[in-house]
Amino acid sequence: GESVGLHLPTLSVQEGDNSIINCAYSNSASDYFIWYKQESGKGPQFIIDIRSNMDKRQGQRVTVLLNKTVKHLSLQIAATQPGDSAVYFCAEINTGNQFYFGTGTSLTVIP
């Protein structure tokens, strides 16, 4: 899962396996959550979002799960491919228009 600090959490998965990246958030007033992918030297890229009135949302090969009880968000990537190697981070936005971004998890896909 994500944490604040100098070293990113890392996750290595075999090509074709499923990946699960976790994110804990702290503000119970946050009502909108986004997952981003950032490749080295590039800007973040939107993957999927979810509002607090939902528990699950699916996209193409990706699923986001939201557990408001324990303030936990996860991103599941199905059939992980080498092109999925990147840093993934979550963002939470609360009703006061405050944005908080996690530091990210570095995903490495092993061919």
Place this chain on the structure above:
Amino acid sequence: NAGVTQTPKFQVLKTGQSMTLQCAQDMNHNSMYWYRQDPGMGLRLIYYSASEGTTDKGEVPNGYNVSRLNKREFSLRLESAAPSQTSVYFCASSEVWEENQYFGPGTRLLVL
């Protein structure tokens, strides 16, 4: 359709110098944002413009000013650069406030 473009890509400044980071989007988005990204930290919002004609402070606005020149362009100005402003700066835009932000490639700024 270029998306979000930023200039320059790289810049080295001396302490006390000023500069403007340029950002433009061609997606007709209403909202635009400036972030900085530092090692070991998540993106932090500097300023944003929820719609053309408005700008507001984000989490870390000190030392920066912004101008929403028109719907396409949103610039970030450092009046007197400090080493603490060494960072990667990202501009983003979205059609609807806060949702699905598209990011530019970033400007890498080094202040000596």
